[in-house]
Amino acid sequence: MSDQNSQKVDVTPVEEVYAKRKKIYPRQVTGLFASLRVTGVLVLLGLYYFGPFLQWDDRQAILFDLPARKFYIFEWIFWPQDFIYLAALLIIAAIALFLVTALAGRVWCGYTCPQTVWTEAFLWIERKVEGSRPKQMKMDKADWSWSKFRKKFTKHFLWLALSLYTGFIFVGWFTPVDELFERTILLDLGSWETFWIIFYGFATYGNAGWMREQVCLYMCPYARFQAAMFDKNTLVISYDEERGEPRGSRKKDVDYKEQGKGACVDCTLCVQVCPTGIDIRDGLQYQCIGCAACVDVCNEVMDKMGYERNLISYTTENALHGKKESFFRPRVIIYIVLLSAITMALFTSIAQRIPLGLDIIRDRNSLYRETDEGLIENIYTLKVMNMDLKPHRYSLAVGGVDGIVVKKPKSGIVVDAGGVLNYPIRIQIDPEKLNKASTELIFYLNALEDDSLAVEEDGRFLGPTYD
Amino acid sequence: MSDNNNVPTVQRVVAILWPSFVVSGIATILFFTVFDPVEIIGCVGGWDISRIGYYSIGFFLFWLLTSLNSVLTCYFLKPCAK
Numbered sequence: 001m002s003d004q005n006s007q008k009v010d011v012t013p014v015e016e017v018y019a020k021r022k023k024i025y026p027r028q029v030t031g032l033f034a035s036l037r038v039t040g041v042l043v044l045l046g047l048y049y050f051g052p053f054l055q056w057d058d059r060q061a062i063l064f065d066l067p068a069r070k071f072y073i074f075e076w077i078f079w080p081q082d083f084i085y086l087a088a089l090l091i092i093a094a095i096a097l098f099l100v101t102a103l104a105g106r107v108w109c110g111y112t113c114p115q116t117v118w119t120e121a122f123l124w125i126e127r128k129v130e131g132s133r134p135k136q137m138k139m140d141k142a143d144w145s146w147s148k149f150r151k152k153f154t155k156h157f158l159w160l161a162l163s164l165y166t167g168f169i170f171v172g173w174f175t176p177v178d179e180l181f182e183r184t185i186l187l188d189l190g191s192w193e194t195f196w197i198i199f200y201g202f203a204t205y206g207n208a209g210w211m212r213e214q215v216c217l218y219m220c221p222y223a224r225f226q227a228a229m230f231d232k233n234t235l236v237i238s239y240d241e242e243r244g245e246p247r248g249s250r251k252k253d254v255d256y257k258e259q260g261k262g263a264c265v266d267c268t269l270c271v272q273v274c275p276t277g278i279d280i281r282d283g284l285q286y287q288c289i290g291c292a293a294c295v296d297v298c299n300e301v302m303d304k305m306g307y308e309r310n311l312i313s314y315t316t317e318n319a320l321h322g323k324k325e326s327f328f329r330p331r332v333i334i335y336i337v338l339l340s341a342i343t344m345a346l347f348t349s350i351a352q353r354i355p356l357g358l359d360i361i362r363d364r365n366s367l368y369r370e371t372d373e374g375l376i377e378n379i380y381t382l383k384v385m386n387m388d389l390k391p392h393r394y395s396l397a398v399g400g401v402d403g404i405v406v407k408k409p410k411s412g413i414v415v416d417a418g419g420v421l422n423y424p425i426r427i428q429i430d431p432e433k434l435n436k437a438s439t440e441l442i443f444y445l446n447a448l449e450d451d452s453l454a455v456e457e458d459g460r461f462l463g464p465t466y467d
Numbered sequence: 468m469s470d471n472n473n474v475p476t477v478q479r480v481v482a483i484l485w486p487s488f489v490v491s492g493i494a495t496i497l498f499f500t501v502f503d504p505v506e507i508i509g510c511v512g513g514w515d516i517s518r519i520g521y522y523s524i525g526f527f528l529f530w531l532l533t534s535l536n537s538v539l540t541c542y543f544l545k546p547c548a549k
Contacts, residue, residue, distance in 0.1 A: 021477065067518045069503060083500045175519070192519045218478045219485050 023140070024213060026123065027133040027272040031296025033110075033314075040111040041120045049169055052177040057389075066174045070418065076350065077387055077418055081357060088346045092339065097222075099335040101229040103327075105236045106290035109223070115215050116289065118166075118208035119275070122159060129155040133272065159209045160201070167201030213276040216289055223286060232317040233325055237290055239270075239281045239312045240320065247281070252305060263311050267301055270294035270312060280312055354452070356392075357385035358445050360459035367462045375405065375428040376463045382423040384445065386415035392447040396425070400441035400461070401433045413445070427461065434463045483541055487533035494533070495526040 054061035056074050063072040071078040078085060100107055109116060130136045130151050139148055171193055172180050183189050189197075207215055216223050230236070240263075247264035250256050256263070264281065271279045273293040278285050280294050298312040318325045363379035371377050386392055394413040398404050407426040415421045427441070439461045446454035504521030508514070516524070 021475070066522060069518070080500045080503070190517065190519070192517065192523050195523065196519075214477060214481075218475075218481045221489075 021214060022277070024275065024277040025133045025136050025272075026275045026293070027269070027297075028127060029273045029293045029296050031299060033292035033296050037111050037116075037120065037291060041117050044112060044114075044117050045121065049165075052169060052172040060176055060178075062173070063176060064174050065176070075389065077355075077389070079357065079385065079387055082353075085346065085350060088342060088349075092342050092346065095335055095339045095342070098229050099332065099339060101226055102231065102234060102329075102331055102335060105230065105234050106226060106288070109216065109226075109289035110291035113289075115207060115212075115220075116275075116291070118204060119212050121162065122208040125158050125162070126155055129158065156209075159205055163201040163205035163209075164197065165201075166204045167197035167199070170200040171196050213287070213289075216276060217287060223289075227286065229331075231329065231331070232323075233327070233329060235314050235316055236284055237280060237288060237292055237295060237312065238284060238315055238317070238320055239264075240310070241281070244281065244311050263302070263307050265301060265305060269297045269301060273297045354455060355387035355389075356394075356445065356447070356453050356455050357383075357387060358443065358455050358457045359383035359385075360443055360457050362460065362462075368464070371428060373428075374431070376431050376434065376461075377426055377428045378461050379424070379426050380459065382413075382421075382425060382443070382445075384413055384415050384421045384423055386417060386419050386421075388453070389417050391416045391419075392450070392453065394445050394447050394453075397444040398427060398441055399444065401429060401439060403430050403433050404441070405429070429461065429463070431463060434461075436463075437465045438462055479541070483534055483537040487530055487537045491526060491529035491533045494529045495522065498529075499525060 051062055052060060056072075059072060061072070061074055065072060069080055071082075097108055126136070130139060139151065142148060168180070168184065169177075175193065180189075180193065183193075211219075243262060244264035245262040246260070247266040248261045249266055250259065250261060270281070271277070271294075273296075274280070275291060275293065276287045276289060278287045280288065292314055294312050295310075295314060299309045302309050302311055316325055359382070361381045361383060363381070366379070369377045369379075382396070384394065392415060394415070396406070396408070396413060398406055405428040407428065409424065413421065413423055429439075441459045441461050443457045443459055444454070445456070499522055503518075504525065505518055508516075508521070
């Protein structure tokens, strides 16, 4: 009995578990939104592929130099301790995304998301090699032949080549790209560089070539929560059901209204162009990435039929139902206020940033030592980080208690642009002046020729215990 | 039971590998922003690996841990046999 039951449960869903995704062959589309997307794709791919080659003062303009733990962004150099700026930048990006989503829906998805951008590039290659949508579908159904093999081989070869180059450029954002290029030509790449080029290349090939819309459906967190930013004034792709239904085919010259039909000729082109394979006429769905391909293609059909455009359009729910639209809603105002406040704070803070860092590291080996003169001595290493673009000479002063003697190397504190200096010093204090086992000292460091370059840092001075 | 079985295989694999990948990326950034691997390993007398090497190893270790976490979550989501 129980055996029978378990069999019953096991057998039915197997097919569903392995239900294969049907490949989507998006039909090529032309029109206003398609041109916008192509422009976006070209600009963004241009930024990505050529960005690392931009120069600034004889160095790579934008370089997230992970091996050296420094980020170069035009005239700025950021250090790990500037992490707060990166965090602020990410918050700004997130709020900007919320704002754009509240106003115009999934513009990010349809035009600028790397997944969309590279998928467009891969689709372009696919169409160049395999031909249009019907040709691709026919070929995939047909048996293997020499020409099918040749086309598939060419497509995957081109995809892989582009992917590997994408991986190379990816690593080029994080390690100097001209050196990387030279080492690639000389076949002298480090093993980790090679690994990341292949890893990122493989991810590009898999995501843009194979996964495509599944990334948006299964992997994208934004796709899941973007609806929370939507309201009735958000621009969405929608089908004007009132005007379109009942749908049906008809001859061009007949008055469809007399036949009791709506404006939709049921040509299904809107479904054929959809990169996620949905039917927008079923209403707004979370799979819709807002690319507006269906808007373009439907407008073309409407023009051919001599009907009014925008049966499928970029519009708001309020507009569709003839209600009043409003641009400045509370959420939009809140996003704008937050966005401007954090952006201003970030830039003010970067502008006022003092490009000098000081770490006080106490010698780990001994707590303190008594000198021949009867003074208490502590040993420190000062880590001086010159985050400025030119070398500086600094002077050091130590305060906190009276009668501090600082013994330091004869060489002054001179640090190159972007350099770090480990500077050992010994501090001696008369035990009479100390009344605690641990005394707080203040280290003042300032550049000799520039008074604005000054920092202070606390450090501990340990001595004998007092009762 | 049937609910769980309706999930496509791609989504199951993705549900384990993808969130763990993202979290491991964040963990790697935070960890190596605070700690310089060369300094840490230098203290204990380490191996001759570049920083990129340490970052990469760190990333994959984090990914291993976080995906283990995802696997356990998925496992415990399955209802018990009656």
